[in-house]
Amino acid sequence: MTIPKPKCNPLEVPCDFNLKTWLEEQAQQLEKESSDNQLNYLLAHADDGVIWGKFQNGELITTTEPVKLFPECDFPTLRKETLQQCRIFGHKSEVMIWKTDGGFKARLIEDEEKTEFIPELQILWGTHGEHHPNGFTLLWDGSQGLQHAVPFTDIELEEKENGKLKNKVRLIVRHYIDYDDSGVARIYLSRLVDLTNKEI
């Protein structure tokens, strides 16, 4: 039994590269190949924290670069030295770069026509929020002090209740299925797709 699978190809990462420039190049390259193949968001895990970002006119904007959007929050900066893994993603594709003992590795997943997948919505941390004029929303959970800023403002807030979210923000994840030799199905690949705040 064959299931239509997405394309998954390794990407070359030069030895000495600028992370921000390399990510911007990947996004521009995909958009050049197909105008509807846009990478919108960035989610990175680094030694010093979780970093959200988004592409605006081909430029990568994170919570700390080019300007510190939330100076009161001490969000980490995206840098090669502390990066564990980073994904830039859109509706059709995702580029992922991750650190290994032998340097960085990267790959590109692109959905083909009729690619089959299982969608999953993963709830993001935060019951309350505050929009930022630069396209980010600061999220926190009740009285707990943990905060993060998602590059997404299409979030309904209840102003009367101190910015309580009407619906929780969700990360759309796509899982791809494969069968092993004995016919057992398993998720063999997953990627991030989008952010949403729609009611389920």
Add this chain to the structure above:
Amino acid sequence: MKAVTFLLHTQQPILATSLQGDPNSDVSHPYIPGSMIRGFLIGRYLQKNRIKVNDDTLDIQQLPNVKRLFFDAKTTRYLNAYPLIDNKRTLPTPRSWYKDKGVTFSEDKEKTIYDFSKIPLEEQKELTNDYEENLSPKLLEENFCLVDEDEVLLYKVKRRINIHNKRDRKRGKGIEGSGAVFSYDAIDAGQTFQGVVLCETEEDQSIIESLLQHKDVWLGGSQSAGYGHAEIQLLNNNHEYYEVESASRERIENQANLTVTLLSDTIIYNECGQIVSNPETLRQILSDALNQELKFQENGIYASSIIVGGFNRKWGLPLPQTPALAAGSVFVFENIDISSDKFHEFLDNAKKIEKQGIGERRVDGFGRVIFNWLNEETEEYKAKLFNPEFQTTQQAQNKEPLKSESSKIAVGIANRIVRKKLDDLIIQQVSKISLTNPEEISNSQLSRLMLVARQVLYEVEFEQTKYENERRSITELVEPINNLLHNLPSNALKQFERSKLTENIKQCLNVEDSWLQNVWRSNPETKHLIADDQPKVIIAGEDKDIDTYITLEYSLRLIIAVVKKIMKEKNND
């Protein structure tokens, strides 16, 4: 491998939350994760070096040590603290071990464990189909083991389950709509775990040791609710450290197959950047790292997968949850050609893998791997549960050392007891000794001998007030007596020989084969005061033995006493 090893004695239950059980409850890992140990050591390092929360701790220019000590798996790795039994760090029970269904392990009776990774498939079938054996194999529930040849001690971590209910912050109690009941399944207090930090240099070793000096530590979750207190006991780290006893070369050379056992959960990426718990991906990674194509033996995979996560206090967020190959997973690969030219390279690579681990989060103790841990000829083990009462008795015997003042008092008491016993032995010994012809020796010769013996005794007593390395040697000290015996005028020499006094003195002064040792061992009052096969008195862990200087001192006292006795007897006559 340079390592900092230490013990963690749990004083309160420890909540090292894993991703199991009911979502409303927290179930702890049965060990203290390396990430938790790394976390508290980072906290101590920041405090000690007065580094502020907002400082960029990962800036190598400003703080050159931080990345090397806490964030780089190539230089430092914080291994999981596994339970300590029999003064050894246990390891995860191999998942190739099976018991017969229904068998329960006990502390006194040995039961059989079958290692299916060593038993050929045909024999496995025979075991399960045989009418007499009729083995119904089941995996072991005990998480940790200690292996000594074909004997195994199993250990199941004691747990504490507490029920809590959510309280309203303002009213201090559960209210309608906010009073959920949940449970914490934690590692119980009163257990000991051994932690290990692997590092590359002596400098790093001493920095980490200095962070472990303060003995009280709080680990894991719910620290404000009576969880997490443990005490640190730093161990001696002046030796190379290996997670299993024999070196990797012996293990790899002596066995036909290559068996890989995971000593901690292992997170691996496949070529697509997907974290998988797939043995095939592990095989590829190991083949690349060893530079040798490995091939699974038929029926050679005994693995399971789990989901791992965690919490990063710096992030203030939970870590991404990922699948991992579970600790204790066993993979058997087909024989590698050890005679080939590539074997040395293979061995070096294998050593490197054992040292560095494989996969992700190695700095937190993930990805520990060992080659050919268990002897391939041992197919069955005799196993019983570890008896904690036995350890408690042993621990009571090996209490922590006394403080210096108390130690001095204890040594003083032991010293006085030794001397009192020796005084008694001398009295008994004097009464037993009788010279052959005491009337043959004149009082002036006896006085001369006593004078020299007293002078030497005075010097021996003085030498004992000095440090051992500053003392004069025994030969030097007894020289005046030897000179006396050798330089006697012919008449006096005859007197000494006829009375056999020379012979007795020489026997007495032989401190190597001392009369004192023999008498101490045979006397009913002292024969029970023997430790490590030496006459010894032990008070509160402090001991006092009979060294050569005490032996010489009491030999001289004996000579003086015997001489006095002869003079007295002669005078009475």
